[in-house]
Amino acid sequence: MSRQSLSDAQRESVLQVIAKHKSRPGPLIEILHGVQASLGFVPPGAVPVIAEGLNLSRAEVHGVVTFYHFFRDHPVGRHVVRLCQAESCQAMGASALAAHAKRRLGIDFHETSADGAFTLEPVYCLGNCACSPALMIDGDLLGRVTPQDFDDMVTAGQAHP
Amino acid sequence: MSIDVYVPRDASALSLGAEGVARAIEEEARAQRSQVRLIRNGSRGLYWLEPMVEVALPHGRWAYGPVKREDVASLFAADFLQGGAHPLSQGPTEEIPYLKSQQRLTSARVGVIEPTSIADYVAHGGYLGLKRALAMTPAEIVQAVLDSGLRGRGGAAFPTGIKWKTVLDQPPAQKYVTCNADEGDSGTFSDRMLMEGDPLALIEGMTIAGIAVGATQGYIYLRVEYPHAYAALNEALNAARQANYLGRDIMGSGRQFELEVRLGAGAYICGEETSMLESLEGKRGEIRVRPPLPAIKGLFGQPTVVNNVVTLASIPIILARGAAYYRDFGTGKSRGTLPLQLAGNVRRGGLVERAFGLSLRELLYDYGGGSASGRPIRAVQVGGPLGAYIPASQFDVAIDYEALTGIGALLGHGGVVVFDDTVDMAHMARYAMEFCAIESCGKCTPCRIGSTRGVEVIDRIIEGVERERNLVLLEDLCETMLQGSLCGLGGMTPFPVQSILKHFREDFHARTRH
Ligand SMILES: Cc1cc2nc3c(=O)[nH]c(=O)nc-3n(C[C@H](O)[C@H](O)[C@H](O)COP(=O)(O)O)c2cc1C
Ligand code: SF4
Ligand code: FES
Numbered sequence: 194m195s196r197q198s199l200s201d202a203q204r205e206s207v208l209q210v211i212a213k214h215k216s217r218p219g220p221l222i223e224i225l226h227g228v229q230a231s232l233g234f235v236p237p238g239a240v241p242v243i244a245e246g247l248n249l250s251r252a253e254v255h256g257v258v259t260f261y262h263f264f265r266d267h268p269v270g271r272h273v274v275r276l277c278q279a280e281s282c283q284a285m286g287a288s289a290l291a292a293h294a295k296r297r298l299g300i301d302f303h304e305t306s307a308d309g310a311f312t313l314e315p316v317y318c319l320g321n322c323a324c325s326p327a328l329m330i331d332g333d334l335l336g337r338v339t340p341q342d343f344d345d346m347v348t349a350g351q352a353h354p
Numbered sequence: 355m356s357i358d359v360y361v362p363r364d365a366s367a368l369s370l371g372a373e374g375v376a377r378a379i380e381e382e383a384r385a386q387r388s389q390v391r392l393i394r395n396g397s398r399g400l401y402w403l404e405p406m407v408e409v410a411l412p413h414g415r416w417a418y419g420p421v422k423r424e425d426v427a428s429l430f431a432a433d434f435l436q437g438g439a440h441p442l443s444q445g446p447t448e449e450i451p452y453l454k455s456q457q458r459l460t461s462a463r464v465g466v467i468e469p470t471s472i473a474d475y476v477a478h479g480g481y482l483g484l485k486r487a488l489a490m491t492p493a494e495i496v497q498a499v500l501d502s503g504l505r506g507r508g509g510a511a512f513p514t515g516i517k518w519k520t521v522l523d524q525p526p527a528q529k530y531v532t533c534n535a536d537e538g539d540s541g542t543f544s545d546r547m548l549m550e551g552d553p554l555a556l557i558e559g560m561t562i563a564g565i566a567v568g569a570t571q572g573y574i575y576l577r578v579e580y581p582h583a584y585a586a587l588n589e590a591l592n593a594a595r596q597a598n599y600l601g602r603d604i605m606g607s608g609r610q611f612e613l614e615v616r617l618g619a620g621a622y623i624c625g626e627e628t629s630m631l632e633s634l635e636g637k638r639g640e641i642r643v644r645p646p647l648p649a650i651k652g653l654f655g656q657p658t659v660v661n662n663v664v665t666l667a668s669i670p671i672i673l674a675r676g677a678a679y680y681r682d683f684g685t686g687k688s689r690g691t692l693p694l695q696l697a698g699n700v701r702r703g704g705l706v707e708r709a710f711g712l713s714l715r716e717l718l719y720d721y722g723g724g725s726a727s728g729r730p731i732r733a734v735q736v737g738g739p740l741g742a743y744i745p746a747s748q749f750d751v752a753i754d755y756e757a758l759t760g761i762g763a764l765l766g767h768g769g770v771v772v773f774d775d776t777v778d779m780a781h782m783a784r785y786a787m788e789f790c791a792i793e794s795c796g797k798c799t800p801c802r803i804g805s806t807r808g809v810e811v812i813d814r815i816i817e818g819v820e821r822e823r824n825l826v827l828l829e830d831l832c833e834t835m836l837q838g839s840l841c842g843l844g845g846m847t848p849f850p851v852q853s854i855l856k857h858f859r860e861d862f863h864a865r866t867r868h
Contacts, residue, residue, distance in 0.1 A: 222617070222633065226619070257636070261619035263619035280540040280739060284771060285698065285699055316620075317739075324366050336366055336370050
């Protein structure tokens with residue numbers, strides 16, 4: 194399968210998401226959220242399908258996908274860990290926690306661990322600044338995270354796919 | 355008779371294990387055959403005590419915290435359902451000094467009520483403001499907001515009434531009310547707490563705004579990093595629709611207003627209002643050139659109110675209690691109260707809503723209790739990543755818009771991030787530039803290229819390469835960004851950097867070249 198083409202199942206989900214949001218005002222970002230929620234990322238092959246569905250150019254859709262940090266055009270690990278690197282968390286050791294996390298998983302930011310379990314992303318504030326340092330794993334927020342907490346989270350995440 | 359027990363559903367409380375505590379209380383109650391009604395409230399904002407469990411006793415609520423799952427059995431053993439003594443007991447919640455000394459107007463219900471219950475909201479004064487507004491003319495509502503002295507709490511501190519009047523004065527058309535819930539500043543969480551703990555206050559405020567300016571549709575632009583707020587808002591919107599506080603016939607008045615939540619996608623710049631409008635339209639969040647103002651040509655080219663969550667959530671009490679009641683809090687041109695957020699390296703972080711005029715020192719030491727590490731506080735960043743770093747010598751500054759501007763700082767959205775004396779301020783200056791480079795929308799060169807150059811120059815200074823020459827270069831670069839940027843990201847990133855050059859310059863000289 195080439196990088197540009199969607200599987201039939203993927204195409205079907207993309208079309209479903211488009212149909213669901215198409216009639217709402219300014220629907221593109223809602224659609225990208227829908228696609229990423231169902232496929233885990235926004236495959237490059239989805240761009241022309243969305244463009245056609247909304248009567249936009251491919252360049253316009255591509256431009257929106259690349260503008261926003263949250264959207265990604267490649268698959269990620271089973272769990273996405275967003276480590277807060279903003280000021281409040283830095284004041285409570287976020288840089289050291291990031292170094293620990295990278296060592297523990299053997300990866301840098303924006304990479305996925307060899308076992309496919311974790312993708313590590315930086316994030317700039319999770320609104321949990323009174324409980325810094327903070328991270329979010331998938332939809333769950335953690336506060337006052339210690340290296341030990343991080344390791345426990347990794348162990349649990351490896352066990353539960 | 356069952357006993358009401360409160361365990362927050364607030365994201366920060368959950369991040370410290372509140373869900374496990376709630377489950378453990380349910381299980382233990384079942385095992386002991388105690389009649390417990392578990393209520394998931396917002397947080398009171400005393401985050402060093404979270405997860406904080408409260409029990410409703412006949413004479414008021416009693417607090418225990420910070421409670422871990424493992425503590426639950428011993429709480430039952432100590433008969434906490436009757437307010438029994440226990441090492442984690444904090445006594446009557448309202449008597450905790452941190453809370454007792456606050457002046458909670460906007461956040462009065464946060465942590466107190468069940469967030470998405472209309473009945474609880476109304477029992478605590480909710481929808482009184484809307485009821486009053488429905489009996490007034492649009493011009494009278496706008497006048498009340500003007501008279502209250504309320505200024506935008508999102509950062510720019512523009513008078514809210516003037517903005518509303520501009521939208522009201524536009525000829526009848528499809529107008530919009532939009533809420534900026536992008537809350538991207540590090541050290542801020544008051545929007546989040548409100549949306550999770552009292553979402554109906556925001557909904558009521560937006561409904562009043564709609565009636566005041568003649569808008570029938572509203573949007574809340576919520577950052578994607580806030581899934582818990584997203585859930586609470588949508589539950590509250592459904593409850594409000596079902597009870598006719600939203601829809602085609604609000605409270606039987608024949609007036610109409612609808613509201614929906616839209617998610618951002620992880621771009622700090624989308625907190626700037628014109629970028630937010632582009633994003634709401636489903637586009638790249640590039641800054642629009644002003645004029646026209648959003649109040650004249652905003653969302654989809656229509657007249658649009660853009661206000662922050664705290665601004666809008668302050669509207670109901672202004673209408674309910676009257677403009678004078680609100681205006682009588684505060685000092686000078688900073689009227690009313692501000693929910694300050696105390697974060698970073700501080701012992702007692704949390705939400706402190708007070709009238710303007712409190713000193714930074716009182717906030718840091720009386721409320722905050724000093725640093726979490728126990729070391730001296732060296733620097734405090736107020737107002738998010740674009741705010742200045744304030745040195746200890748200036749901690750007596752009053753927290754109001756004018757006083758902070760007077761020392762070259764800014765209040766912004768009211769976030770206060772504390773650093774102890776282990777902080778490397780040269781590194782923080784580098785981070786300010788790096789953040790600007792990551793988040794720049796790319797429209798202007800001084801911001802897009804200048805910030806990347808800024809990182810490189812600071813790296814050279816830190817390394818000790820032609821240090822004096824590069825310090826001059828950094829100062830020039832700050833000037834260029836200040837002068838040549840279209841919006842506050844490029845135009846204000848120099849503030850933290852310049853404040854470090856001014857107050858913490860020695861940190862640029864820390865390392866000598868080998
Ligand atoms: C780079 C940048 C980021 C901003 N981020 C936010 C934000 O996250 N939330 C917010 O309410 N205002 C933010 N603002 C301010 C908005 O542009 C705007 O002034 C505000 O939403 C108006 O609402 P208010 O008058 O109620 O404060 C930001 C401004 C700039 C320049
Ligand atoms: S200053 Fe930066 S973020 Fe603002 S418009 Fe210019 S490039 Fe975009
Ligand atoms: S700075 Fe990390 S949660 Fe706000």
